[in-house]
Amino acid sequence: MDDKAGGRPFAVPAYSVSAGIYDDMVGLCAFEHWEENFERLRSRYGLDTTAVADVACGTGLAAAHLARSGARVFATDLSECMLRVACAKNPGRLISYVKQDMRYLQPPWRVTLVNCATDALNHLMCEDDFGRALASFRASLLPGGAVFFDMNTAWQLREGSDTSSWEFEVEGRRMSWRSAWDEEKKTFTLTMIIRDAGGRGRDVIEVHLERAYDCGWVLEQLERAGFVDAEAMDAAGLGKPSQRTRRLLFVAFG
Numbered sequence: 199m200d201d202k203a204g205g206r207p208f209a210v211p212a213y214s215v216s217a218g219i220y221d222d223m224v225g226l227c228a229f230e231h232w233e234e235n236f237e238r239l240r241s242r243y244g245l246d247t248t249a250v251a252d253v254a255c256g257t258g259l260a261a262a263h264l265a266r267s268g269a270r271v272f273a274t275d276l277s278e279c280m281l282r283v284a285c286a287k288n289p290g291r292l293i294s295y296v297k298q299d300m301r302y303l304q305p306p307w308r309v310t311l312v313n314c315a316t317d318a319l320n321h322l323m324c325e326d327d328f329g330r331a332l333a334s335f336r337a338s339l340l341p342g343g344a345v346f347f348d349m350n351t352a353w354q355l356r357e358g359s360d361t362s363s364w365e366f367e368v369e370g371r372r373m374s375w376r377s378a379w380d381e382e383k384k385t386f387t388l389t390m391i392i393r394d395a396g397g398r399g400r401d402v403i404e405v406h407l408e409r410a411y412d413c414g415w416v417l418e419q420l421e422r423a424g425f426v427d428a429e430a431m432d433a434a435g436l437g438k439p440s441q442r443t444r445r446l447l448f449v450a451f452g
């Protein structure tokens with residue numbers, strides 16, 4: 199393979215190089231929204247945060263927040279790069295970081311809360327995998343425990359896709375983004391080129407995929423997985439979801 203400067207970008211897994219700039223790109227802003235909603239709903243639903251699984255924890259901002267409030271947190275992600283950043287930024291004796299696929303969550307002890315923030319569940323590209331993930335979340339809960347997650351809607355992913363290429367800079371890294379929406383498959387593809395990230399002037403390319411799932415379908419899957427009292431809200435304001443809801447927030451109980 200030609201790896202000289204100016205060669206074609208080489209492909210790396212999603213969230214590998216971008217792990218180092220994720221917080222500046224989206225993580226910090228997403229965390230602020232999550233924190234505001236979580237704290238409002240924590241008291242509204244009396245969510246017990248004694249023992250938490252933070253699934254697809256990314257750079258660990260929610261895990262750190264929960265640990266600061268006294269929770270014992272089992273934080274998992276599929277990406278070793280994200281886990282490395284999480285571990286470096288948010289060490290602490292109350293958080294254990296483990297590489298684990300969210301379809302097969304297996305905490306070492308059963309938890310009072312499963313949190314899965316910032317559209318991580320949209321990363322599951324088939325319905326069976328979505329069902330597997332919910333079943334493993336349910337099996338990880340103590341009786342009466344809760345699951346708390348948010349997801350991008352088709353409206354958000356469709357509106358957010360733009361076939362033109364965007365060039366910008368994050369933390370001194372030059373990037374180029376291009377996105378595409380497939381109406382039939384309800385899938386969103388973000389192709390991200392990070393300039394000069396591969397050494398010797400080489401660019402790297404990450405492809406991030408998301409799929410939109412209908413609100414009603416997700417509620418059905420929650421019931422099917424054995425959850426009760428499931429509720430869906432618009433993450434902007436916590437009201438009833440509408441056709442133009444961009445992010446859905448779900449709470450359900452084991």
Ligand SMILES: C[S@@+](CC[C@H](N)C(=O)[O-])C[C@H]1O[C@@H](n2cnc3c(N)ncnc32)[C@H](O)[C@@H]1O
Binds near residue numbers: 301317322
């Ligand atoms: C948009 S980020 C959200 C990260 C974090 N939850 C947050 O709120 O910032 C999506 C995360 O899901 C992780 N992910 C994707 N597929 C996964 C899977 N099958 N199992 C576990 N983590 C996964 C990615 O590695 C990435 O860290």
